Amino acid sequence: MTPALSLTNITCTFVSRQDRDQRYTAVRDTTLVVGEGEFVSVVGPTGCGKTTLLNVAAGLLEPSAGSVEVFGRRLVGLNRSAGYLFQAEALMPWRNALDNVIAGLEFRGMQRHVAIERGAGWLRRVGLSGFEDRYPHQLSGGMRKRVSLAQTLILDPQILLMDEPFSALDVQTRQLMENELLELWSADRKSVIFITHDLEEAISLSDRVVVLSAGPGARPIGEFVIDLPRPRDVSEIRLTPRFIELHGRIWHAMKEEVLKGYAQQQRQG
Amino acid sequence: MLSNSDKGSFWAMLAPNARNVRAYQVLVLVCFFALWYALTSPTLLPPIYFDDPNKAAFFFGEPQKVFARAWDWFASGEIYRHLWVTLIETLLAFAMGTLFGIAIGIWLALSPSASSIFDPYIKGLNAMPRIILAPIFFLWFGLGIASKVALGVTLVFFIVFFNVYQGVREVSPVVLANGRMLGATPRQLLRYVYLPSAMSWVFASLHNSVGLAFVGAVVGEYLGSAEGVGYLIHQAEGVFDINTVFAGILVLTVFALLLDALVEFIERRLMVWQPRSGETERI
Numbered sequence: 001m002t003p004a005l006s007l008t009n010i011t012c013t014f015v016s017r018q019d020r021d022q023r024y025t026a027v028r029d030t031t032l033v034v035g036e037g038e039f040v041s042v043v044g045p046t047g048c049g050k051t052t053l054l055n056v057a058a059g060l061l062e063p064s065a066g067s068v069e070v071f072g073r074r075l076v077g078l079n080r081s082a083g084y085l086f087q088a089e090a091l092m093p094w095r096n097a098l099d100n101v102i103a104g105l106e107f108r109g110m111q112r113h114v115a116i117e118r119g120a121g122w123l124r125r126v127g128l129s130g131f132e133d134r135y136p137h138q139l140s141g142g143m144r145k146r147v148s149l150a151q152t153l154i155l156d157p158q159i160l161l162m163d164e165p166f167s168a169l170d171v172q173t174r175q176l177m178e179n180e181l182l183e184l185w186s187a188d189r190k191s192v193i194f195i196t197h198d199l200e201e202a203i204s205l206s207d208r209v210v211v212l213s214a215g216p217g218a219r220p221i222g223e224f225v226i227d228l229p230r231p232r233d234v235s236e237i238r239l240t241p242r243f244i245e246l247h248g249r250i251w252h253a254m255k256e257e258v259l260k261g262y263a264q265q266q267r268q269g
Numbered sequence: 270m271l272s273n274s275d276k277g278s279f280w281a282m283l284a285p286n287a288r289n290v291r292a293y294q295v296l297v298l299v300c301f302f303a304l305w306y307a308l309t310s311p312t313l314l315p316p317i318y319f320d321d322p323n324k325a326a327f328f329f330g331e332p333q334k335v336f337a338r339a340w341d342w343f344a345s346g347e348i349y350r351h352l353w354v355t356l357i358e359t360l361l362a363f364a365m366g367t368l369f370g371i372a373i374g375i376w377l378a379l380s381p382s383a384s385s386i387f388d389p390y391i392k393g394l395n396a397m398p399r400i401i402l403a404p405i406f407f408l409w410f411g412l413g414i415a416s417k418v419a420l421g422v423t424l425v426f427f428i429v430f431f432n433v434y435q436g437v438r439e440v441s442p443v444v445l446a447n448g449r450m451l452g453a454t455p456r457q458l459l460r461y462v463y464l465p466s467a468m469s470w471v472f473a474s475l476h477n478s479v480g481l482a483f484v485g486a487v488v489g490e491y492l493g494s495a496e497g498v499g500y501l502i503h504q505a506e507g508v509f510d511i512n513t514v515f516a517g518i519l520v521l522t523v524f525a526l527l528l529d530a531l532v533e534f535i536e537r538r539l540m541v542w543q544p545r546s547g548e549t550e551r552i
Contacts, residue, residue: 060446078449090447094465094542103461104451137544155451 002072004159004191005034005057005082010066012052026052028217030066032210034159037189041202043254044212045261050195051087053212054161057193058084070159083157085148085165091136097123097147098132104155122150126180142173146180153184160185160192167196178205178234186231199254203246204234211254214261222253302332330511338516352524354497358414358486359528362421363479369422370429371471375463378437391430399423403492412493421485425478429471436470437463472540475532483525498524 010030016022026049034040042050055061056068059079068075070082091100102119106112123129126146136144145165152160166174182205185192196202202209203226211222226246228237237243285293307313309329311322319325342348377384377391403420410416440463448462490499498517505513 058450060449080452082450084447084450086443086447088443089441090443092444092448092462092465094469096542103448103453107448107451107453107457107461135542137542151447151451 001036003033003069004036004038004071005032005193006069007032007053007057008067008069010053010056010063010068012049012056012061013064025217026215027056027063028219030212030219032193032220034191034193036191038208039185039192039194039206040208040210041194041196041206042210042212043196043199043202043250044218045214045254045258046197047265048212048215048218048257048261050197050212050218051163054084054163054193054195057159058082058161060084079159081157082159082161083152083155085152085160085162087163087165087167089136089144090148091144091151093136096133096135097128097139097143100136100147101150101154103151108155118154119150122154123147125184126150142169142177145169145177149177149181149184156188158190160190162192162194164196166201167198174201175235181205182230182232182234199247199250200238201234203228203243203250204232204237209250211250211257214257214264221257222250224250224253305329305332327509327511330515334512335515335519338513339519342516342520348498348501348520351496351498351501352520354414355483355486355490355499355521355524358417358421358489358497359479359482361414361418362485363425363482365418366422366425366482367429367471367478370426371433371467373426374430374433375437375459375467378434378467379459379463395427395431400488403489406489407493412495417486417489417494417497420489421482424481424485428474428478428481432470432474433467436467440466469540469543472536475536476529479528479532480525483528487521 008031010027010032011025012027013023013025016024030053032040032042032053042053044050052061056063057079059068059075059077059082068079070079092103095103098116098119101122102110102112102115105115105118120129120132123132126149128143128146128150131139131143136147139147145168148165166177169177178201192206194202194205199209206226209224209226210220211224212218213221224246228240228242228246282289308317309325309331311326315322339348377387400420402423403416406416406419410419444466445458445462448458453461486497487499490497491503492499494500498521502514502517505511505517
């Protein structure tokens, strides 16, 4: 079976605009394969190039070397089979919640009344009925993330790219969102790359966890299959012995890299 | 007799606060006109500076006569024709300047090469005192409405242009990337992302640009025309009728305030999506 997404030997080197000799290699020689319907988390210390990797998968960034294949086809330009959930605020502030959700449908030329019907349905699914005409600044951080999620999922992408989507939320909201994400995902099993720096989040959501080394020149240093049973409840599963065992093993592999990344940031600061 | 606490509350009532600020504003206006009257009336005070008691009135006018003049204008209906002309000039200059500003602002912001070629010329044109173009516009467009509109357009254009340029350049890269991932074509990005973002900057400068359109219209009329409030002022100045000059200024000021209120109203209606400070509604 062809994988949904395969990144092969990806290297991303950024050149400083002021000084062409100043280079920064964010990702070096990284290979990452996501099977169809697989939920893969990528964890690593801050500043290790996780987002760079995701941008490459989305086609927003062209790698310096290496190739990207989507369902066996070489990726040129934007990845049209992928939906992207950004870490930062990505909603259009001048559109209300409903108009934000149906933006993608509108871009595809769907008739407005059909789009509105589907948009309202999606707002209901993410628990935001009655908030259709609120503007992003009138919604809380968690609600804005739900709108983003609906905005991405309404287009039914085969691949879902998520860049620390819940990192700005408080712990309770976050666990709620994680459970909702799992529920939505289990309905039609999209292929997911989920970027996070939170190991617990990564383990409780995924089928597989990939650990990246500290940057510059980050590369995968470990891969762990998460064989926890589904359906899962993210707050309960954290208490099971198997979870704790997996957490211990992955953390052991990560610890050194986290310390390295921390030391690097200290030096830069 | 007043007790101490009553006295306290009496003075507290007089202290400027949100409720009586309107009264203080009116008081300042009344004081201003009273002072003006006292200093210019030929009979009220002995002349302080001038040797002739009528000279102060000659140079500075007299408020009661200014009001009488303004009243006459409205009573006879003579002013409406002139106000109408000034209004039309202002609105046309504003609309055309804004349109050009948006179009060229978006073009230069999205095309780095065009932007770097035209950069020095834009800066130069902006630095130039553009009022000086008035005589050229009179030559080109005659003494009618067109030359005033052209003058206003040169003033409005740059304000809008720089704001749109900034607005398009400062579109959040994440919102932009999100739009692309949601499948927007370059045209759709322009219409649904760049334009709304730029419009918020245009609205931020709306008060400024309407004000400058008005300046262009009035200065144009003042320099050469047969209609408009600027023309009335120019005529009165020619015969040393200082009261009429001040009446014209008074009418223009009130008119400008009304225009500004209108802009504010439109802004509130169209910019509902922008957070206002002090808004606490969150659910």
